[in-house]
Amino acid sequence: MAVPTGKVSKARRDKRRSNVWKLSVPGVVKCSNCGALRMPHRVCPECGMYNGRVVVAAEEEK
Numbered sequence: 105m106a107v108p109t110g111k112v113s114k115a116r117r118d119k120r121r122s123n124v125w126k127l128s129v130p131g132v133v134k135c136s137n138c139g140a141l142r143m144p145h146r147v148c149p150e151c152g153m154y155n156g157r158v159v160v161a162a163e164e165e166k
């Protein structure tokens with residue numbers, strides 16, 4: 105596993121440490137109704153919509 109320092113080029117080392125190859129975190133999508141960020145396959149916490157219809161009554165501001 106360990107590789108001598110001089111064997112790994114600066115470009116290779118820095119690319120490994122950079123963000124270019126890291127996937128963006130899944131699990132956050134935009135609500136198609138209100139545009140708020142929500143988790144997929146879950147009722148939108150902002151408007152209570154799911155699959156195009158209101159599942160949970162939209163809560164009023166407290």
Ligand SMILES: [Zn+2]
Pocket residue numbers: 135136137138139140148149150151152153
């Ligand atoms: Zn929404």
